[in-house]
Amino acid sequence: MMDKRDTSFPATRRGLLQGAFAGLSFLGLGVSAAHAAEASPGSVGYRSSPKGDQNCANCKLFVSPNPCKSVSGEISANGWCRIWKA
Numbered sequence: 001m002m003d004k005r006d007t008s009f010p011a012t013r014r015g016l017l018q019g020a021f022a023g024l025s026f027l028g029l030g031v032s033a034a035h036a037a038e039a040s041p042g043s044v045g046y047r048s049s050p051k052g053d054q055n056c057a058n059c060k061l062f063v064s065p066n067p068c069k070s071v072s073g074e075i076s077a078n079g080w081c082r083i084w085k086a
Contacts, residue, residue, distance in 0.1 A: 046081040060085045
C-alpha cells in the first residue's frame with residue numbers, strides 16, 4: 001500500500017525554526033521605533049548614559065525636557081536606548 005502523506009510542506013528543523021522566527025516577528029517581538037509606542041525602558045535597553053554621540057537629547061523621539069514619544073516614564077536627555085533615531 002502506498003503512503004499518502006502530504007509532502008508539500010516538509011517538516012525540517014530549518015523550516016520549523018524559520019516559521020517560528022517569522023511568527024515572532026509577526027507578533028511584534030522585534031522592537032522598532034514605529035512599534036515601540038509606550039514601551040518600558042527595560043524593553044528597549046534604556047540606560048542613563050549616552051552611546052558615543054547618540055543620546056536622547058539628539059533623538060527625534062525625545063520631547064524636551066524629559067519624556068519620549070515611544071518610551072514610558074521620565075527619560076534623561078543624556079540617556080540612550082536601542083530605538084534611538086537621528
